[in-house]
Amino acid sequence: MGMVGGSLEAFIGGVHRIAAAIDGQIELAAGAFSSNPEKSKSTGRTLYLPDSRVYGSYEEMIHAEKALPADQRIDFVSIVTPNHLHYGPARLALENGFHVICDKPMTISLKQAEELEELVARTGLVFALTHNYTGYPMVKQAKAMISAGAIGKLRKIIVEYPQGWLAGRLEDTSKQAAWRTDPAQSGAGGGLGDIGTHAENLTEYITGSQIAELCADLTIFVEGRPLDDDGNILVRFANGAKGILHYSQIANGEENSLTIRVYGETGGLEWKQMEPNSLIHKTNGTYRVLRTNWGELYPAATAHARIPAGHPEGFLEAFANIYRNFAYAVRAHQEGKPRDPLYDFPTVQDGVRGLRFINAALASAETETKWTRL
Amino acid sequence: MGMVGGSLEAFIGGVHRIAAAIDGQIELAAGAFSSNPEKSKSTGRTLYLPDSRVYGSYEEMIHAEKALPADQRIDFVSIVTPNHLHYGPARLALENGFHVICDKPMTISLKQAEELEELVARTGLVFALTHNYTGYPMVKQAKAMISAGAIGKLRKIIVEYPQGWLAGRLEDTSKQAAWRTDPAQSGAGGGLGDIGTHAENLTEYITGSQIAELCADLTIFVEGRPLDDDGNILVRFANGAKGILHYSQIANGEENSLTIRVYGETGGLEWKQMEPNSLIHKTNGTYRVLRTNWGELYPAATAHARIPAGHPEGFLEAFANIYRNFAYAVRAHQEGKPRDPLYDFPTVQDGVRGLRFINAALASAETETKWTRL
Amino acid sequence: MGMVGGSLEAFIGGVHRIAAAIDGQIELAAGAFSSNPEKSKSTGRTLYLPDSRVYGSYEEMIHAEKALPADQRIDFVSIVTPNHLHYGPARLALENGFHVICDKPMTISLKQAEELEELVARTGLVFALTHNYTGYPMVKQAKAMISAGAIGKLRKIIVEYPQGWLAGRLEDTSKQAAWRTDPAQSGAGGGLGDIGTHAENLTEYITGSQIAELCADLTIFVEGRPLDDDGNILVRFANGAKGILHYSQIANGEENSLTIRVYGETGGLEWKQMEPNSLIHKTNGTYRVLRTNWGELYPAATAHARIPAGHPEGFLEAFANIYRNFAYAVRAHQEGKPRDPLYDFPTVQDGVRGLRFINAALASAETETKWTRL
Amino acid sequence: MGMVGGSLEAFIGGVHRIAAAIDGQIELAAGAFSSNPEKSKSTGRTLYLPDSRVYGSYEEMIHAEKALPADQRIDFVSIVTPNHLHYGPARLALENGFHVICDKPMTISLKQAEELEELVARTGLVFALTHNYTGYPMVKQAKAMISAGAIGKLRKIIVEYPQGWLAGRLEDTSKQAAWRTDPAQSGAGGGLGDIGTHAENLTEYITGSQIAELCADLTIFVEGRPLDDDGNILVRFANGAKGILHYSQIANGEENSLTIRVYGETGGLEWKQMEPNSLIHKTNGTYRVLRTNWGELYPAATAHARIPAGHPEGFLEAFANIYRNFAYAVRAHQEGKPRDPLYDFPTVQDGVRGLRFINAALASAETETKWTRL
Secondary structure: EEEEEOOOHHHHHHHHHHHHHHHOOOOOOOOEEOOOHHHHHHHHHHOOOOOHOOOOHHHHHHHHHHOOOOOOOOOOEEEEHHHHOHHHOOOOHHOHHHHHHHEEEEOOOOHHHHHHHHHHHHHHOEEEOHHHHOOOOHHHHHHHHHHHHOOEEEEEEEEEEEEEOOOOOOOHHOHHHHHOHHHHHHHOOOOOHHHHHHHHHHHHHOOOEEEEEEEEEEEEEOOOOOOEEEEEEEEEEEEOOOOEEEOOEEEEEOOEEEEEEHHHHHHHHEEOOOOOOEEEEEEEOOOEEEEEOOOOOHHHOOOOOOOOOOOOOHHHHHHHHHOOOOOOHHHHOOOOOOOOOOOOOOHHHHHHHHHHHHHHHHHHHHHOOOEEEE | EEEEOOOOHHHHHHHHHHHHHOOOOOOEEEEEEOOOOOHHHHHHOOOOOOOOOOOOHHHHHHHHHOOOOOOOOOEEEOOOHHHHHHHHHHHHHHHHHOOEEEEEOOOHHHHHHHHHHHHHHOOOEEEEEHHHHHHHHHHHHHHHHHHHHOOOOOEEEEEEEEOOOOOOOOOOHHHHHHOOOOOHHHOOOOHHHHHHHHHHHHHHHHHHOOOEEOOOOOOOOOOOOOOEEEEEHHHEEOOOOOEEEEEOOOOOOOOOOEEEEEEEEEEEEEOOOOOEEEEEEOOOOEEEEOOOOOOOOHHHHHHHHOOOOOOOOOOHEEEEEEHHHHHHHHHHHHOOOOOOOOOOOOOOOHHHHHHHHHHHHHHHHHOOOOOOOO | EEEEEOOOOOHHHHHHHHHHHOOOOOOOOOEEEOOHHHHHHHHHHOOOOOHHOOOHHHHHHHHHHOOOOOOOOOOEEEEEHHHHOOOOHHHEEEOOOOEEEEOOOOOOHHHHHHHHHHHHHOOOOEEEEEOOOHHHHHHHHHHHEEEHOOOOOEEEEEEEEEEEEEEEOOHHHHHHHHHHHOOOHOOOOOOOHHHHHHHHHHHHHHHHOOOEEEEEEOOOOOOOOOOEEEEEEEEEEOOOOOEEEEEEEOOOOOOOOEEEEEEEOOOEEEEEOOOOOOEEEOOEEEEEEEEOOOOOHHHHHHOOOOOOOOOOHHHHHHHHHHHHHHHHHHHHHHHHOOOOOOOOOOOHHHHHHHHHHHHHHHHHHHOOOOOOOO | OOOEEOOOOHHHHHHHHHHHOOOOOOOOOEOOOOHHHHHHHHHHHHOOOOOHEEEEOOOHHHHHHHHHOOOOOEEEEEEEOHHHHHHHHEEEEEHHOEEEEEOOOOOOHHHHHHHHHHHHHHHOEEEEEEEEEHHHHHHHHHHHHOOOOOOOEEEEEEEEEEEOOOOHHHHHOOHHHHHHOHHHOOOOOOOOHHHHHHHHHHHHHHOOOEEEEEEEEEEOOOOOOOOEEEEEEEEEEOOOOOEEEEEOOOOOOOOOOOOOEEEEEEEEEEEEEEOEEEEEEEEEOEEEEEEEEEEEHHHHHOOOOOOOOOOOHHHHHHHHHHHHHHHHHHHHHHHOOOOOOOOOOOHHHHHHOOOOHHHHHHHHHHHOOEEOOO
């Protein structure tokens, strides 16, 4: 693995490295950790990389690695930069035969996203997008249950992603906050792109339903911030279900409370990211809690849990599932075998959906017409 | 107290009787429990009332009671009939000098509601509307905290009221379901009037903010049902806060999960009706749980709790608080004293707000324009 | 009903009055609320009783009421005094033909308890002991499930009752604390009698198993207090199950956290008084939550719930179930009919068990021998 | 790192490998994964180790690695075998200059434990015992708070570790169950050694108090099992606190519910392993929840968390903290620097305490005298 971005002070780079390391399937072998060559080198040294594999730019890394013998060079590129720096390295990596795993949202424009989609289709390479919440075992269980009809035809879906960390003007002091609230780096969506797309992706993944139209009320609550930090969105799904998607970065006091509830004709499911090892399944008259690695679960759930029930698995393990499944797909590609659908992960198509969602929500927020199609 | 409606098979009549009895301040002295005189009599007997005070109609009760000596007749009328039968007895009671406590929504039309408002203003009598959820101690605490600025200027408000009991065609077999899904008895709102108004009232009570405009997506999910059984509504408040109000009677597996979250500039509050003795107060970095009768609370909270912390108080005690406070106001009226604002309760104005909300949501659901003003 | 004790400043008197009032089956008709006649009168007036039925002592009340015509006098006596004042009125009431409902622990000596047991047997009158926690619907459900074999042969039982309110020397300022920590009023057990007996009674009720022997470590943590404020007790049951009973009044920060867990060969049950509408039923591989009035429950559970699922019922409703069931038994006695076992309540035998438990725990705490038989 | 034990079918070997890998500080470089050389080799290959570093026995590994140049050989040995196979490799490793990290309980006899203690003292090498639950951030927070007097002088401590997985005769089919219930492999304690020692260690770590005496009721509930599968133990601490330690492997339906509650004169703390990112701090009148990486925490807590609040960290991250801190200590040893006390971990002394606890509990279970000193 060669990493683009992820110098020591960044949050998400460390998460990707842990996620890649957990299962012993992936080795960090190279990196262009920063556009500042010195910073890139020092990050590399801290990570026990030889200087020779630490590069000053992603272009340098991709070209240099390609020049190495096939059994020595990296197999894939991991892109963990701010949003506006996804497209360039992703494109260059794909064009040079490297598989790609990339943070989300995939790009800062739908056009870029569609170009990557086309490029992946053309090259046949493996592309993963780290909508990491889909990696949780009980998310897999929820998806499998809905797919098997456990709660009947879907009617109502409520997904929410409240955070509070941007309740004040943190962008003046926090690098994490600064790029997320800067349109040049983040794209036209603020919270919408950063966490709204997670909510959208999780919903479409679990339910197998696509948002067909929406009605968005997006707000900038913190004065002087150029991008939305809160959004309330009515959603209608292609299959007739209806619902709500709301997110916030100014929900003061909320940590990272991504939650989804899905109600069908015969029952309902509820999953909370902050208590990820429980999946609540209710019907009128029953209430049961399904637990990671406890009792009968679908293979998709058990294939993504590592330790016995009651030993809580968390965010990093779910993230690691994306990496591990991506690694399996890369290996299958190398061996000319088909991917095992049990070990799925978000793909370039999810990235395109995310950009469509961002665009539709932004358009809806600007219009006085109720419904905007995705 | 003379009750209108509430024969034995009705659910809410029994709740009102318990709520009235708990504090030993109110005596059930008369009743017109059913339009069927036999049923009314048998209900009265079961309740240990003398036949002479059990009537075949509310008109009969009001006129007969008025004819009794002042120290023997009822002081007020409690109306627990389906929605379409609120206006008639409320009007007649007020016109004949009886105070009124009435179930919600107040009427089936805004015009009726405004007439009652005018009548209450003219007569000076006490009118309470049993939006009972405002009777919980921790709801009082939340209101007091917000009023005192504990979470700063309000930004986001999420209120929801999911139930699942009408996920199937229960109206064919359940009298409770039948009248609630019948426009002639329930009014033009189905779930909207039955529980949406509770959510609206609770929100405006706790936050002291009024909904200024809304955008509603109302649905009838169960085939053949004439009234909405689900609603997703974007709301904007007069003071600049924004939010979501959603309710459902088809959220399969949900019991009665009324929940409100309010986020201000400096913190957030969360209250769940199904765990009513906890009020969660968070800020970025802190998380505390305020508990009924535990530690320092506002007088409004302690004045509505009866027993030491850890002895759970529930729905009936909250409902009883409405009755007790109404009784206090009636007594104050009788004694020519002012009402003590500590012992508040929903009034005829709340009833008018409820009808405005119903009308606006129904209008919004029919239009392609995004925002409808209340 | 004629009440002994329960003047306005007492906590438990008000609870008994509410519990008696809720279901409209019992009327407070007389009272000897205080040994101070003035205080008794003023309490009576606040409760809307005529002065003629408010007495200066329980002896006066019992004799005066007995002298009334049968259709005018009270049917039963409710005793809500401190522990040392249970025996006297209970005995006198029974000897004069009045049924008795009495707070717990029943007496301050086993000898007194056994005398009451004998007297109840001899008179055939109805005697209820307000071990109120057995009145919760989900406690009834747990008992019914265990009795039906839902978790198999019992192995391990853990019951605990932690409170924190006596962590400091509250007895100097609180009347509630003062009598509970005074051996002359409370008996030889402090926390042991006050809450330890609740834990013991709840356990024996739910499991149908009797404690056969125990090993107690009782402590007085607050300096100068003459009675135990904390206890840790190993227990062994007659049927081979083993377990732990612990209680505390110095568990700083705990409200009233009575909790029981029972494990059998094929599953486990857990019930918490502070979340009383849930009963957790687990097996290795399953986890379900049974909820008051939700889905299929045993008749014993549904017979003790009043309102639909999701409308929380609490402490007062559970307490009221004891009163209502007692009233049913009194009526059955008056009508010469057998009691309906569905409407059960703790009896004089439970009172005797409680005293045996207190005696055994106190003896165990004094000896260096491991096990003390009950 | 060279691993002893941990072939692919073992549970705990994989946990150790993940824990070692997460922070990128430790490389698995060698292993004697099984006493079956073929199984050892195949495990090594799956883990991408060269055959040359995969050994058929720990003796072979230690001698062969010692013969390698210092910059190529392993720095330490990780021992993940069943209990009876800890002492041999630990001793040989220490005698040959390798640091040791070892699973718990440390040995199967107190004598062995004391020998290792002496050997560690003599060699000055680093020895860590994987009482992994002490690695959780909120456990560190609890320890720091108690040490700083946040809840005052300790009075009552309740620790419990219920599991249900051995409710049936799993040892006939599960290798994990088989060795744990075999005295030859597990030592004289069954559940006592496997999980009772975790409870003991966690308690002494958090509270800084040592168990001085105990009174144990240990049971074998599953017929034919030679070792205890349940234990109820009264404990008294050297500093005057009292409490309860109970554990079970037959608590049917329990996953891995290690929980500790500590009450002091001025407050109480509660931590549950299955919800590890919350630490509840209550006093009489307040209730707050401290959360991993949220708000003001002690440095010991923040130093053991990796990601922002709301991204749940779990069992593997806590386990990894033990490995990382051990690695820091090894590096400090190599560099001749003192250990940083912030990065602590359980040591050989904890191992000796564990064996003393096991011995005392077993002795207590056999005697009719109430208290047995540790």
